[in-house]
Amino acid sequence: DTGVSQNPRHKITKRGQNVTFRCDPISEHNRLYWYRQTLGQGPEFLTYFQNEAQLEKSRLLSDRFSAERPKGSFSTLEIQRTEQGDSAMYLCASSHFSGNTIYFGEGSWLTVV
Amino acid sequence: EDKVVQSPLSLVVHEGDTVTLNCSYEVTNFRSLLWYKQEKKAPTFLFMLTSSGIEKKSGRLSSILDKKELFSILNITATQTGDSAVYLCAALLGSQGNLIFGKGTKLSVKP
Numbered sequence: 001d002t003g004v005s006q007n008p009r010h011k012i013t014k015r016g017q018n019v020t021f022r023c024d025p026i027s028e029h030n031r032l033y034w035y036r037q038t039l040g041q042g043p044e045f046l047t048y049f050q051n052e053a054q055l056e057k058s059r060l061l062s063d064r065f066s067a068e069r070p071k072g073s074f075s076t077l078e079i080q081r082t083e084q085g086d087s088a089m090y091l092c093a094s095s096h097f098s099g100n101t102i103y104f105g106e107g108s109w110l111t112v113v
Numbered sequence: 114e115d116k117v118v119q120s121p122l123s124l125v126v127h128e129g130d131t132v133t134l135n136c137s138y139e140v141t142n143f144r145s146l147l148w149y150k151q152e153k154k155a156p157t158f159l160f161m162l163t164s165s166g167i168e169k170k171s172g173r174l175s176s177i178l179d180k181k182e183l184f185s186i187l188n189i190t191a192t193q194t195g196d197s198a199v200y201l202c203a204a205l206l207g208s209q210g211n212l213i214f215g216k217g218t219k220l221s222v223k224p
Contacts, residue, residue: 042214
């Protein structure tokens with residue numbers, strides 16, 4: 001499978017715990033995006049990387065959220081001190097430098113209880 | 114503020130019907146308009162539209178963009194139950210290649 005890969009696919013955590021999601025983009029894609037989607041809404045942009053550089057962060061990305069892409073390949077999204085409002089599907093996507101056609105992974109569902 | 118608005122938000126039809134989904138956008142640095150289909154998992158790519166008036170087709174699905182009026186439509190002819198999904202419209206911004214999504218149209222096709 002050469003698509004965008006995300007894990008874990010599902011995570012249930014207690015409020016206050018930290019969680020980390022991993023994304024492996026399509027291998028030749030140098031742009032990587034994180035989005036968040038809640039029920040009944042379209043995906044909302046969180047942040048994006050070009051190679052290892054994080055070039056933009058949404059205002060939605062509070063200080064409890066941090067994303068890295070240390071070698072310009074896979075990326076991690078960490079949420080510290082989770083809150084119930086963090087419950088959502090976290091989507092990773094990747095594209096070529098041109099940005100044309102962004103492909104999404106299967107998503108990581110987070111439930112904070 | 115950049116925004117993408119889709120209508121209707123939900124739609125129920127019977128197999129064989131033709132449907133038209135609408136998407137309007139107001140964004141800065143617009144590059145392209147993308148349509149995705151989402152079935153309880155990640156969005157899957159359908160179309161990317163960059164030029165006005167050029168229809169793109171894939172089987173029973175077709176889409177067109179009007180850059181003057183800032184909208185796009187997605188048509189599905191002879192609908193099937195397998196077309197039931199949320200259809201997302203997104204504006205691709207020029208500088209970073211970021212997508213601004215609408216809320217989606219939930220299509221339900223009854224047998």
